[in-house]
Amino acid sequence: MKKTPVPADIVGYDASNFRKSITINAGSKQGVKPNDIVVSDNALVGKVTTVSGRSSVVQLITDPAARIPGRVVQTREQVIVEGNATAFCKLKYAPRWAQLKKGDDIVTSDIGGLYPPSLPIATVVENELKSGALFQSVKVLPRVNISKIESVLVITN
Amino acid sequence: MRWLTFLCILFCISLFQSTQMHWINLGPAVPDLYFPLVVFYSFLTDMKRNTFANWLTGMSKDLFSEGSFGINSVFFIATGFFIWSFREMLYRGHLVTQILITFIFSFIYNVVYAIHLAISFHSLCLSETIWMIFCCSLYTAMSVPVLFWIFGRFQPTQKLFFIQG
Numbered sequence: 001m002k003k004t005p006v007p008a009d010i011v012g013y014d015a016s017n018f019r020k021s022i023t024i025n026a027g028s029k030q031g032v033k034p035n036d037i038v039v040s041d042n043a044l045v046g047k048v049t050t051v052s053g054r055s056s057v058v059q060l061i062t063d064p065a066a067r068i069p070g071r072v073v074q075t076r077e078q079v080i081v082e083g084n085a086t087a088f089c090k091l092k093y094a095p096r097w098a099q100l101k102k103g104d105d106i107v108t109s110d111i112g113g114l115y116p117p118s119l120p121i122a123t124v125v126e127n128e129l130k131s132g133a134l135f136q137s138v139k140v141l142p143r144v145n146i147s148k149i150e151s152v153l154v155i156t157n
Numbered sequence: 158m159r160w161l162t163f164l165c166i167l168f169c170i171s172l173f174q175s176t177q178m179h180w181i182n183l184g185p186a187v188p189d190l191y192f193p194l195v196v197f198y199s200f201l202t203d204m205k206r207n208t209f210a211n212w213l214t215g216m217s218k219d220l221f222s223e224g225s226f227g228i229n230s231v232f233f234i235a236t237g238f239f240i241w242s243f244r245e246m247l248y249r250g251h252l253v254t255q256i257l258i259t260f261i262f263s264f265i266y267n268v269v270y271a272i273h274l275a276i277s278f279h280s281l282c283l284s285e286t287i288w289m290i291f292c293c294s295l296y297t298a299m300s301v302p303v304l305f306w307i308f309g310r311f312q313p314t315q316k317l318f319f320i321q322g
Contacts, residue, residue, distance in 0.1 A: 023175070086185045
C-alpha cells in the first residue's frame with residue numbers, strides 16, 4: 001500500500017470551544033480522502049473527517065470524539081488515547097498493573113488498521129491509581145502543540 | 158433591524174471566529190463572538206426576528222464547527238428566547254447589564270453544550286471542563302463592550318433604551 005504525503009496549510013479552526021478541529025487547504029483534488037491521517041513534526045495531529053474539493057476538515061487528537069489505538073513504548077501496554085477538549089488527552093484502559101511513569105511515550109498501534117504503527121502521539125505527564133479502579137487515570141500531553149503549527153502533512157493511501 | 162447588515166456582521170464574525178480567535182486564546186479558551194450577537198439581537202428585536210436571527214447565528218456556528226449540525230441553532234434560539242422573555246425587567250442600555258447577561262447565559266449555554274458532549278462521548282473531565290467553561294464565558298463577556306459598540310454602529314440601538322417590547 002503506497003502512502004503519499006500531501007503538504008497543507010491550516011486555514012481555519014473550529015468555532016466551538018468544545019470541539020477541536022482544523023481546516024486545511026488540501027482536498028479531494030489533491031487526493032485527500034476521509035480517514036487519511038494528518039501528521040506534523042513526525043507526530044500524529046489527527047485524521048481527516050470531511051473532504052471537499054480544495055479543503056478538508058481534520059479532527060484533532062484532542063477532540064472529545066477522537067479515539068486512537070496506542071501503545072506505551074516503555075511497557076508495550078495497549079491503550080486508547082482519548083481527547084477531552086483541553087490541551088491534554090487521557091489514556092483509556094491503561095491497566096492498573098502497568099508501570100507507567102512521567103515521560104513515557106505513547107505511539108500509535110496498527111490495531112484497527114486506520115493508523116500506521118509507531119507514530120508518536122503523546123507523552124505521559126501524570127498518572128493516578130484510585131483504589132478499587134480497574135484502570136489507571138493517565139493524563140498525556142500531545143507531542144504536537146496544535147496552537148503552534150501552521151502546516152501539516154496528510155498521509156494519503 | 159437591517160437584515161443585510163446582520164448578515165454582513167454574521168459573515169465577519171464567522172471569519173474572525175474560525176481564523177483569528179485562535180491567536181488570542183487563554184489556554185483552551187477563546188472568546189465566542191457569536192454569543193454577544195445573540196444577546197444583542199435578543200435585547201433589540203421582537204420575538205420573530207430574534208428567533209430567526211438566532212437560528213441564522215446558530216447555523217453559522219454549526220457550519221464552522223464539528224459535531225451535530227443544528228445543535229447550536231437550537232441552543233441559540235432557546236437562549237435568545239429566555240433573554241427576550243425577561244428583557245423588559247433589565248436596564249438593557251447599561252454596559253454592566255450587557256456584560257453580566259452575556260456572562261451568565263454564556264455560562265449556561267456552555268454547561269448545556271458540555272452536558273450534550275459528555276452524554277455523546279463520555280470523555281470530558283469535570284474539573285477541567287468547568288474551568289474552561291468559566292474562562293470561555295468570562296472571555297466572551299469581556300469582549301462585549303467592543304462588540305456591542307460595533308453592532309450598535311450598524312444597527313439602531315436606541316431601542317435598547319427607549320422602546321418597550
